[in-house]
Amino acid sequence: DTAVSQTPKYLVTQMGNDKSIKCEQNLGHDTMYWYKQDSKKFLKIMFSYNNKELIINETVPNRFSPKSPDKAHLNLHINSLELGDSAVYFCASSQDQAGTDTQYFGPGTRLTVL
Amino acid sequence: AQTVTQSQPEMSVQEAETVTLSCTYDTSESDYYLFWYKQPPSRQMILVIRQEAYKQQNATENRFSVNFQKAAKSFSLKISDSQLGDAAMYFCASGTYKYIFGTGTRLKVLA
Numbered sequence: 001d002t003a004v005s006q007t008p009k010y011l012v013t014q015m016g017n018d019k020s021i022k023c024e025q026n027l028g029h030d031t032m033y034w035y036k037q038d039s040k041k042f043l044k045i046m047f048s049y050n051n052k053e054l055i056i057n058e059t060v061p062n063r064f065s066p067k068s069p070d071k072a073h074l075n076l077h078i079n080s081l082e083l084g085d086s087a088v089y090f091c092a093s094s095q096d097q098a099g100t101d102t103q104y105f106g107p108g109t110r111l112t113v114l
Numbered sequence: 115a116q117t118v119t120q121s122q123p124e125m126s127v128q129e130a131e132t133v134t135l136s137c138t139y140d141t142s143e144s145d146y147y148l149f150w151y152k153q154p155p156s157r158q159m160i161l162v163i164r165q166e167a168y169k170q171q172n173a174t175e176n177r178f179s180v181n182f183q184k185a186a187k188s189f190s191l192k193i194s195d196s197q198l199g200d201a202a203m204y205f206c207a208s209g210t211y212k213y214i215f216g217t218g219t220r221l222k223v224l225a
Contacts, residue, residue: 099147
């Protein structure tokens with residue numbers, strides 16, 4: 001009965017590969033997010049979707065493409081992985097699309113690019 | 115632009131004692147919220163407490179309370195009766211149309 005789940009929890013891959021991270025929330029929320037936490041623990045928003053519509057797209061390389069098949073799912077696909085993509089990626093959800101609402105985070109996916 | 119500053123990279127507290135973590139922020143928005151999240155070694159981000167900027171009363175959740183000084187743009191977190199399970203990274207965040215996080219404070223609890 002996990003509220004926000006992500007798969008996989010760990011991902012190790014070679015430079016140049018393409019990989020996807022999946023996220024699902026069972027809270028009935030309308031808005032979902034992807035965050036990147038770097039090696040210094042700095043947490044920054046990448047994307048936000050509200051009811052399958054992209055509403056926030058930070059300055060992220062276009063190798064990163066989010067996809068929302070329905071409002072309970074938000075997946076992150078990364079093409080041509082680079083060493084600098086190594087980080088922990090968090091999915092989150094909230095009822096409201098504004099940043100004033102409480103966000104509930106998934107357990108994170110640690111991506112290591114070799 | 116929104117900014118959030120946590121000036122204490124690391125803090126230590128003796129078990130059962132009280133500790134205060136500092137956070138300052140800057141925003142031009144009039145409607146915003148402030149949050150403290152905890153990230154234990156499991157890396158799960160957990161909401162500790164949130165404060166609505168238009169409310170003058172400081173938020174409290176059991177052993178956790180905030181000191182919200184709106185004019186000074188300060189939002190500190192006080193943890194009373196510290197427990198070993200409080201050891202974690204603590205992140206302050208301000209929210210308008212998106213969250214902006216501070217760089218975090220690592221809290222160590224000494225037995």
